[in-house]
Amino acid sequence: MRLSEFFLPTLKETPSEAQIASHRYMLRAGMIRQSSAGIYSWLPLGFRVLKKIEQIVREEQDAAGAQEVLMPTIQPADLWRESGRYDDYGKEMLRITDRHDRDMLYGPTNEEQITEIFRASARSYRDVPRMLYHIQWKFRDEVRPRFGIMRGREFLMKDAYSFDLDYESSKRAYNKMFVAYLKTFERLGVKAIPLRADTGPIGGDLSHEFVVLADTGESEVFCHKDLLDMPTPGEIDYSDDLQPIVDQWTSVYAAADDKHVPSECPVPEADLVTRRGIEVGHIFHFGDKYSRPMGAKVAGPDGQEVTLQMGSYGIGVSRLVGGIIEASHDDDGIIWPKSVAPFNAGIINLKPGDPDCDAACEALEAQLSGAGLDVLIDDTDERAGAKFAKMDLIGLPWQAVIGPRGVKNGIIEVKRRRTGEKEELSTEAAVNKIVGFE
Amino acid sequence: MRLSEFFLPTLKETPSEAQIASHRYMLRAGMIRQSSAGIYSWLPLGFRVLKKIEQIVREEQDAAGAQEVLMPTIQPADLWRESGRYDDYGKEMLRITDRHDRDMLYGPTNEEQITEIFRASARSYRDVPRMLYHIQWKFRDEVRPRFGIMRGREFLMKDAYSFDLDYESSKRAYNKMFVAYLKTFERLGVKAIPLRADTGPIGGDLSHEFVVLADTGESEVFCHKDLLDMPTPGEIDYSDDLQPIVDQWTSVYAAADDKHVPSECPVPEADLVTRRGIEVGHIFHFGDKYSRPMGAKVAGPDGQEVTLQMGSYGIGVSRLVGGIIEASHDDDGIIWPKSVAPFNAGIINLKPGDPDCDAACEALEAQLSGAGLDVLIDDTDERAGAKFAKMDLIGLPWQAVIGPRGVKNGIIEVKRRRTGEKEELSTEAAVNKIVGFE
Numbered sequence: 001m002r003l004s005e006f007f008l009p010t011l012k013e014t015p016s017e018a019q020i021a022s023h024r025y026m027l028r029a030g031m032i033r034q035s036s037a038g039i040y041s042w043l044p045l046g047f048r049v050l051k052k053i054e055q056i057v058r059e060e061q062d063a064a065g066a067q068e069v070l071m072p073t074i075q076p077a078d079l080w081r082e083s084g085r086y087d088d089y090g091k092e093m094l095r096i097t098d099r100h101d102r103d104m105l106y107g108p109t110n111e112e113q114i115t116e117i118f119r120a121s122a123r124s125y126r127d128v129p130r131m132l133y134h135i136q137w138k139f140r141d142e143v144r145p146r147f148g149i150m151r152g153r154e155f156l157m158k159d160a161y162s163f164d165l166d167y168e169s170s171k172r173a174y175n176k177m178f179v180a181y182l183k184t185f186e187r188l189g190v191k192a193i194p195l196r197a198d199t200g201p202i203g204g205d206l207s208h209e210f211v212v213l214a215d216t217g218e219s220e221v222f223c224h225k226d227l228l229d230m231p232t233p234g235e236i237d238y239s240d241d242l243q244p245i246v247d248q249w250t251s252v253y254a255a256a257d258d259k260h261v262p263s264e265c266p267v268p269e270a271d272l273v274t275r276r277g278i279e280v281g282h283i284f285h286f287g288d289k290y291s292r293p294m295g296a297k298v299a300g301p302d303g304q305e306v307t308l309q310m311g312s313y314g315i316g317v318s319r320l321v322g323g324i325i326e327a328s329h330d331d332d333g334i335i336w337p338k339s340v341a342p343f344n345a346g347i348i349n350l351k352p353g354d355p356d357c358d359a360a361c362e363a364l365e366a367q368l369s370g371a372g373l374d375v376l377i378d379d380t381d382e383r384a385g386a387k388f389a390k391m392d393l394i395g396l397p398w399q400a401v402i403g404p405r406g407v408k409n410g411i412i413e414v415k416r417r418r419t420g421e422k423e424e425l426s427t428e429a430a431v432n433k434i435v436g437f438e
Numbered sequence: 439m440r441l442s443e444f445f446l447p448t449l450k451e452t453p454s455e456a457q458i459a460s461h462r463y464m465l466r467a468g469m470i471r472q473s474s475a476g477i478y479s480w481l482p483l484g485f486r487v488l489k490k491i492e493q494i495v496r497e498e499q500d501a502a503g504a505q506e507v508l509m510p511t512i513q514p515a516d517l518w519r520e521s522g523r524y525d526d527y528g529k530e531m532l533r534i535t536d537r538h539d540r541d542m543l544y545g546p547t548n549e550e551q552i553t554e555i556f557r558a559s560a561r562s563y564r565d566v567p568r569m570l571y572h573i574q575w576k577f578r579d580e581v582r583p584r585f586g587i588m589r590g591r592e593f594l595m596k597d598a599y600s601f602d603l604d605y606e607s608s609k610r611a612y613n614k615m616f617v618a619y620l621k622t623f624e625r626l627g628v629k630a631i632p633l634r635a636d637t638g639p640i641g642g643d644l645s646h647e648f649v650v651l652a653d654t655g656e657s658e659v660f661c662h663k664d665l666l667d668m669p670t671p672g673e674i675d676y677s678d679d680l681q682p683i684v685d686q687w688t689s690v691y692a693a694a695d696d697k698h699v700p701s702e703c704p705v706p707e708a709d710l711v712t713r714r715g716i717e718v719g720h721i722f723h724f725g726d727k728y729s730r731p732m733g734a735k736v737a738g739p740d741g742q743e744v745t746l747q748m749g750s751y752g753i754g755v756s757r758l759v760g761g762i763i764e765a766s767h768d769d770d771g772i773i774w775p776k777s778v779a780p781f782n783a784g785i786i787n788l789k790p791g792d793p794d795c796d797a798a799c800e801a802l803e804a805q806l807s808g809a810g811l812d813v814l815i816d817d818t819d820e821r822a823g824a825k826f827a828k829m830d831l832i833g834l835p836w837q838a839v840i841g842p843r844g845v846k847n848g849i850i851e852v853k854r855r856r857t858g859e860k861e862e863l864s865t866e867a868a869v870n871k872i873v874g875f876e
Contacts, residue, residue: 007505009559033555035510042508067445070480072473072592091537099529099579117471121447141537154510
């Protein structure tokens, strides 16, 4: 992609309304544009990151055995009257009346809807266990939306739901999602830890939230230092017993500030670390909270009707874009982890129009593209300093600078964004460096 | 994927509310489930088709040089007051009041929103031409939603928008989309023809709709028989002049029934064909209809301000699922074109639990998967007739039947869904047949 043709409306100044790094950088890097309070359009650079995160979340859900569906954004109010949550939910629910005066709503979550779908088709114990998920826009009419897409009103969420015959099987579904979350966040290039959590308006008896550790996080997290070094499980066979992995991750002390009572903390002071965190996932086991009032049951092996055990499992896909930036940036801009970077590398052409520079840029791009990488070439006629600043701001993992002097000597300056480390390399060595990067 | 684990709630009986083939088969094949009038959930089988169509549409938009963004579903009413369409739109617009009593709406289309985004960043003639698109859910509060997802209220649409300095350049954008549409529909495996169209509430001076030809289509289409055999252009360089291709396709007579006046038709009766069609795309050139009232302008090369020329280009992504079924089905069920089939092949295990049959199924699946195909194995204990009927209903391009007698003789029965043609083949020949199929 050529920057001269790419829709990338970067801003030189920091917008005054942006209070946190991710909001500032997403606006400045032309990733998003506000449509109204807490509602944003995703411009090409932001959209690319959003899609990469979505795809990693999808692949790990699929690996765990969940099947993708897509429920609509607009739901009938009657569904929520069945569970009793229509009146409970308050003003955060966007309530809508259609042209025939029917009560509708923009779904803030989908427990009722998926329970309706499942009860309509599942008949016997052979129809469970099942895990279904979708990645769909949700709406919560926050009274004071802020922090950009981190606390917006319209947001993209992955929500999965499990249906099981009994508690033991349901716990296995919970464990699958627990492990899938560890793997998802690792692939996204962030350190996320599980915390025992309250179940809140979703309900249930067991719940963990996953928080990304970032100095600028919204809340304080206390944990045993061992948790920070705990290795994410490698190759997983999801038909195995995953309880040992879950036990390993939950046996170590970890608590958000609302749960942490210093006088009762079992961790010696020397081993206790305090960090800040951003909630990006939340998993719930809630048994029959929805299946009982909504009548989601199947015939068991003995012919007796059994009310299904359920859980729900959310990941804030759009929120993660901000969470990753909070965890990975410096004073010059964003530093994307490789797996979610909108382009793998940026090429800065210091003298566009110079046939040798143009040819060198195209040759490098062709080799990187040939290796499956996405490349952005800055071929604009801005001055060099502005080009360097913009490339730092948008945070691609690698920058390659091509100018007349280097071209004459067969040299490309390659900079790694995360470390700032620069090397002068031949084209071949530059390609190997960038392609070989893990 | 094993059918015993796949969430595929097929129906044996035809739902009485379904009046057309696509609606009937989508419900019976467990592709969708109605949530409320004109609003559907996409279950795993339907979701797979929807995603395949979306991806083909995306690839052809990208190839034409359009850049993907994502605008929110909920828009502020004030945007539509700027263009004057807020009051015009009538009851089909789903109007919403948020908790702070602000007027919002669920977008039925995005001309205003994209114009706002573009005017905020484009400054000079160097910032054009640009084409931006998104694939997002829309809402039109139809007074009488019907025909399933073909005329639903919440529907998935690809809408692209072009921004240009003058009419000539804008016409080039229009031509790019015209050609991209020909290529898109060909890849989707349907015959679609462009018809000169009215511009309706979108406005403008030039418009074509694209209709998929299907015996069960919603409206009558009259055209010269040459149009049906016109070859879709091959490899396209979108920087070329595409006017000759557009001229070729638009010089031949084609009209919908509301435009066709028999006494004025220039085509000799022997050359005129009458078919039925389903609208699946619509492209518009509307000049400054939105850019003028909304002030979307840039400085031209001479420093003078120029109001941008615009067009918009829609494809009904969710509607296409129904359109393809209308164009491709028989009395037994759906017949998916290869490019959008939810799985490439189905394997019917006639005796699950029999070690030889199970092993033969797994061996075939492994070879097909290894070649990059998606496979569904019917490993349930239903009777053979029900399995054959279900496999015909869901319409996978190939069926492979594996039973004890065949296994003993090293034989698999392979059936091509479209023709019904059956062959007894060795595993190797079956794999070659299915993988090699174009």
